[in-house]
Amino acid sequence: xxxxxxxxxxxxxxxxxxxxxxxxxxxxxxxxxxEKTNLNIVTCGMCSAVIIHDRDDxxxxxxxxxxxxxxxxxxxxxxxxxPRETEDEKIAIEWSIQDVYHQAKNDEVEITRQQALNVLSLxxxxxxxxxxxxxxxxxxxxxxxxNG
Numbered sequence: 001x002x003x004x005x006x007x008x009x010x011x012x013x014x015x016x017x018x019x020x021x022x023x024x025x026x027x028x029x030x031x032x033x034x035e036k037t038n039l040n041i042v043t044c045g046m047c048s049a050v051i052i053h054d055r056d057d058x059x060x061x062x063x064x065x066x067x068x069x070x071x072x073x074x075x076x077x078x079x080x081x082x083p084r085e086t087e088d089e090k091i092a093i094e095w096s097i098q099d100v101y102h103q104a105k106n107d108e109v110e111i112t113r114q115q116a117l118n119v120l121s122l123x124x125x126x127x128x129x130x131x132x133x134x135x136x137x138x139x140x141x142x143x144x145x146x147n148g
Contacts, residue, residue, distance in 0.1 A: 055071075
């Protein structure tokens with residue numbers, strides 16, 4: 001049985017364009033580790049846990065949520081930053097805590113501020129770009145937060 005090493009790492013959602021040379025250096029260091037050890041550092045496609053797996057693995061399993069799949073289901077932890085887009089080349093849809101409160105009211109449930117923040121965090125970490133985020137998604141995470 002192959003050993004899986006788990007790491008907890010945090011990195012910013014938005015890359016600082018002034019630090020591009022430092023980001024490139026991190027990418028190059030990571031590539032060096034991967035090439036020398038034949039290990040890859042990835043995030044779970046389901047729960048976002050950071051794990052290390054052998055690059056020869058045909059299937060990877062997350063020890064946190066037991067999600068399993070092909071290595072392509074586990075995105076690389078550090079990736080080469082893409083060129084910065086101009087404002088007219090991208091969009092961003094924002095959901096706020098007020099949206100969570102609004103949906104909780106529509107669902108006729110009461111939630112605390114902390115629960116609403118937890119829902120926002122879940123929406124951010126677990127969103128599926130294929131499905132998107134909608135009122136039904138918010139309801140689902142409210143229900144998960146309240147009922148465990």
